[in-house]
Every structure is written in structure tokens, then in C-alpha cells.
Amino acid sequence: MSRSSRVFAAVLALLFCATLASPAGASDRHGVPPAFVALRDVDPTIRYDIRYFGRHNFVGERIDGYRQPECVLTRQAARALRTAQRTLLRRGYTLKVYDCYRPQRAVDHFVRWAKDLDDERMKAEFYPNVDKSRLFADGYIAEKSGHSRGSTLDVTLVKLPVRPQRPYLPGEPLVACFAPVGQRFPDNSVDMGTGYDCFDPLSHTDNPAITGAARHHRDLLRSTLANVGFRNLPEEWWHFTLNDEPFPDTYFNFPVTRRALG
Template sequence: MKNTYSLVEITPQSHDVILEIAYATEKNFTGKPVYKQPLCLMHEEAASRLQRAIEVLQPMGLRLKIWDAFRPQEAQQELYDCAPDPEYVSHPQTGVRPHCRGIAIDLTLVDQFGHELEMGTEFDDFRSLAHHGNDQVSNLAQKNRLILAGAMNVAGFNPIQSEWWHYQLPDADHYPVLKESELGSGIL
């Protein structure tokens, strides 16, 4: 396994991204804050690959808005309790849990003014409309999803079929699942 404590903070200054950490607000499917702080943490390898995606998008005048990245296992349990569907929320004990490993990120594209591009659904939409390749969303949304997927793929991230906004590093089992108590980060 990789180094357990190799998480780095992603900030607008370090990576030229917009942060809107959804689970630190009420603007998420639980309707309440799950995190105490709006931190964006990733395993150092994932952070390096994120930088590559940022560089791919820059010539197009596009940036990334991040809704979630590292999530302690305790928070995963809270999310699963609200939506116990492993197609959208990994089981906190037996699922892959890429967010709990610091190797997953939930994000979208924004234009040069910081406005989100049309993607066909909002973040955390647990319907088939949010699935990659869904042709029931507009042509513009399909195009924007493909741009995001292309940049993330070039950077070395894989999608999951059910969420256009979710990308993760391959080989999740090479990275340990982390609990907040192991980090002392105060996310929860």
C-alpha cells in the first residue's frame, strides 16, 4: 500500500481551481453539513494528476470546480446512511471507498468567469440522467461531459458509470482507507 498520510491540500492558489466543498454546507443530498471545514484533500499522486487535468483544460479557457475529494470513513458512513445505494455511495465497510482513500474527486467544468458549464444534471443527482453516455441530456451537456472526461482520462483518472462528476485513480486497493482519527484534520 501507498503511504497512509500522503494527503495534500488542494486550494485555489495551489491548483487554480474553484472550491465549493458541498458536504461542508447544506447544499448536498443530506441537507446538512457533513464536514466541519471546507477542506479539499487528495493523495499526493491524485493531486499531481489533477494538476495535469488543469493544464489540459487551460488552453480551452476552462477550469475545474471541486465539490468533494478526500472523505473520512466516518463521513462515508453518514452519507451511506442517507443514501444506501452502492451505485452512488460506496458502502462504508465493504465498498471500494475511493473518496476515503484520497484518490477520488467530484468536480465540474467552469468557464473563464467561473460559471458552471451545462452538464445535464446537478451534482449528486442519483438518476440515470447523471450516467455517462446518457443521451437524454442536451447535446451541449453531452459535449461538456466528454470534455471533462477527456481531460480527466488524459490525467490518469477513471470515471464511474453512474456519476458524470466522479473520477478516481485506478487500483484503489493500493491506497488505504483513512479515518479522520488517523489524520487529526478536523474535517468532521
């Protein structure tokens, strides 16, 4: 066999091995598995407030991997969410998503931030009662996230008709995420007892201190999503994962963008 023939054979062998090594749901030429969709293409009525695309989050800056303020999910999760939305619309509510698929590079950004104990620019709102050195030990930050598997999302309820929500102004005075409605940031969602991404025991879904309207809203969100196949993370009222997620062991790293979908 000539040298050029041996090189060609070696290249073919490498390509064959790479194909065999590709995980379930192999990515297309854009790096996005065909099983993923933009939520707005499945249900355009669901509202968005993609916090990690902007600066109103516990880090205080746009997070790596968020190239557009989009909700990307596996097709199964998006369709289940559409079913839940139809139920809630009849009851006078709409879903609003804060985060959906989250690339591993975003999780890595969180980890780097959590290790920088001097950066506490957003502490007064998102973790006023937690020492930043405790974020890993207390489970608020981890090196892997179910969001990276594509069937987990952070979501809330908004009452119809939807009220406008003013934008967050970087540098504005911060108010604790567990302050009463009317004092904390004016999110247009219904009262859930705390704001989104509130690192505090009051965010635990069944915390007995949450009563009245906030308790009703948490229970309504959880029961509606449970009826279409999602389970809630007990420590975060906003966090839900599809029970039959198609990629339970795969953590993806393609960026959040709509351009590569379809």
C-alpha cells in the first residue's frame, strides 16, 4: 500500500471511530442536536425573561454561552410545556421562562464566579443571608446542571392581561429577593414569595412560611407542570425537569441561539 493510501485509510478509520463515539442525539453541523427546538416555535404565547442573557442575575453580567435571549429545549419538554400553557391560559395565567437549556460553558462561568469571593456585587438581592464561601457546600452552585441536558427549565406564572415589566438598570439599588412584593424588583409575575434565583430557604417550594397567594401560586405552578410530566426541585419553586428526559446522562455545550435551530 502506498503512503498516500495508508494516510487515506487512517483518516477513514478516525472518522469511523468518531461516528461510533458520538453520543445519543448527535449534533448536526451547527453543533445542535436535532432533538432541540426553540420554545417560541412550539408555543409563541409563553413569555420570556432570560435572565442570563442580561445583567439582572446573581453574577451581574451576561453569562457565557447566551448569544440570544431564547428558550431552547428538547422537543419533548417544549411540547409538554405547551400543554401546560393551554391549561393555564384557560385559568387566566401564562407561563414565563427565566432559563431553559443552559450550556456547560455557562455552568463553568457560575463556578468561576463562585470561587471569586471578592465579587459580591449582586449579593444584596440574590443571596443577602448566605456567605459566598458557602455557595458550593449549600448546593446553590454545582459543576454540573440538569439544565445542560435540555429538559430542565426555570419558570413562573404571570397573570393575564400581562402587565409591562420595567427593565433592570445596572447599578440601581438592590433589594433582597425575599422582600415583600412592592419592595423587591418589580417582576411582572405573580407573587411567589421570593424573586427568581433567590438563594434562601424561603425559595424551598414547601417552606411553611410561604402562605396565602404565594402558596396558591406555587402549588398551581407545580401541580400544572406535574400533570404534564415535570417534577419540581424542592429547593427551588421555579425549577422543573421533565421526568422522561431524552438525555438523562448527556451535558451539552452548544450556545443558546435560535440561528442554529430548525
